[in-house]
Amino acid sequence: MVHTDGLEREIERGTSYLECFRGSNRRRTEIACVVFAGQVLSGSQFAYSGTYFFEQAGMSADDAYKLGLGGTAIAFLGTVLSWFLMKHFGRRTIYLGGLTGIVLYLFVIGVLTTARHNHGVEWAQSALTIVWLFTFSLSIGPIGWAIPAEVSSTRLRSKTIVLARNAYYLCIIVANVLEPYMMNPTQWNWRGYTGFFWCGSALLTLVWAFFRLAETRNRTFEELDIMFVSEVPTRQFARYQVDAYTDHLAVTEPGKAKVSMSEEV
Template sequence: MQTKTSPAYQKTNTAGPAGPKLGLITGIATLGGLLFGYDTGVISGALPFMTLPGTEGGLGLDPAQEGVVAASLVFGAVFGALFGGRLSDRQGRKRNIMLLAVIFFVGAIGCALAPNTAMIIVARFVLGLAVGGASATVPVFLAELAPASRRGQIVTVNELMIVTGQLIAYSSNAILGSVAHDGDIWRWMLVLASLPAVLLWLGMLLVPESARWLVTQGRIEDARKSLFRTRPAEAVEGELDEMQDMAACDAKIGHGSWRDLRTPWVRKLVFLGVAIAFLSQTTGVNSIMYFAPTVLISTGLDTQASLVATICNGLVSVLGTLVGIYLLHRGVGRRPIIITGQAGLTLALALIGIFFLLPESTLRSYLVLAGMLVFLFFMQACIGPIFWLLLAEIFPLRIRGFATGLAVSFVWTANTIVSLVFPILINAIQGSTFFLFAAINVGTLIFYIRSVPETKGRTLERVEEELTLRFTGPIPLPKQ
């Protein structure tokens, strides 16, 4: 048997085995985020072609069917997040992401080949399972792989990949729509998502499993090997010991199921995560991301200008996410970032509502667009990166996948509600819709000020200990 001081141990563990370093691992894993972004963004450009009659290459969708096709992915994501989180607890983060890559591929091919409306709805629902599963698993996987000092920047790369995927979708839609005159071009828009799905599956073959998950399975030597691929050799044993100590305490919680919510402090912590997740979507962000052309057309802007403006939304989202990564790199805490962002986007929503009150003109259209871009900047620089990061940080290791999946399912539940209600509101009360969202977000700002914890610079084990103390008192030690 090897010990930490034995010659055999020193010979085999002074350096990590060959394999990708943390930056490359992050790039591979966040292809799941890229697929998330592309599949949620591409539908905005595909729907106009799907509404064409079958003789012209479309599916002849009516307005009600358009809404169902758009919402079917979001609805699938609710279930994907719930079950994806539990699967990642049971079979591991790596294997779960590889499974999701297969589902992404099958869903993309199914969408491209769908012969009728029913099949496109089914295929979009399948894609939603993958999107929801990725949104629950990838941030957790990155948070568990990253050292505490770099966790914020690394997890936020997933948000960057999401908005990059959306930008690619908007841009490719515009390019394909302008150069192709065939009504079935929407099939090419949708099938493009199959390519990064293949790359994700192949890339994950090179990536180590989460050491923290391996510790919960009692696979200590495998966990040690995983850490040697992402940590300096001298830091491995100390971090591994900390993981084992926390895993021993967590063993009393369970294996991640609904029964764990009977424990009062676990229930409170999960409620906190659910609230953060749900409120991130009641900002109204998806009303702008999904329906920006509709909003701008309602102000008097023509269709072509509205489509170009959608690309601006994607560009600002990418820029905002880069700013968020920079703030985290500079050591700014989670609380000040999310609180500042919430205040900024609430003000932007109020301004959009005010601009709608102006007489119809080109100036009004561009003022509304400017307000939308300011909103998206604060959302993507401050809210988007931080709420995904917090969901990956705040839950105990033993139930992290389950609890994150449950919280993320509420991201998609709120997303579905906003997506279904917004078109009705904008048609009925026009710009007053944005005053309503602003009022909701004042309440969210108060909640963030009172409830959001600070997790900067702490290991996940330290975060868990602090939040447990906050809700219940000292962590009970396991019986000897």
């Protein structure tokens, strides 16, 4: 711990909020903020208002309530299973996999709305919403809390998480304003077409994650410090080997460093 702190003091000086946007910390702050915001951009306000959506889709209030209650139980199960999933799969893998499924569910929900007069369509849409809840709770829901804490610098962790959580709140304020208009039959009355809107925002988040979300699983904070300062490409984070005690680290300019690394064959 002393060694890691000494290394970070050499790499980055100062612990102000401004430091979160300087040098290698700028990339780490970006990841933390977008990962948290991705929980909203994936359509959480749409899926978590499922009971209202079920009713707008044509389901009775009694059936909508029962299905909504069942969805809560499914979400709880997904969260419990995520504890074990994170032991065997990388953070990046889980986040990308979960978002890919969510994009597909939202798109299909929107497509099914075009056939809303067919019997059983509302049940198909409702089932996909439940599957969305399970996938979210299994992947980007819980993993969205783990990544910001792991990706941030130890000396700037509290400030980075504050910024990331504020990014989440800004997104959820906008979502809370828009979602009622989308679903209310006396306003925009989009019904299941709302899925297309959130599918678009989730797809943009997925594209960002593919190119920018670094893998942090099985990495010490010390290794992550070196790799971010050395600007290791996103998709090579899982393969690079770093020996923080023998590799030479020399800061050449603010936010830059030379690090000896070897890539696994």
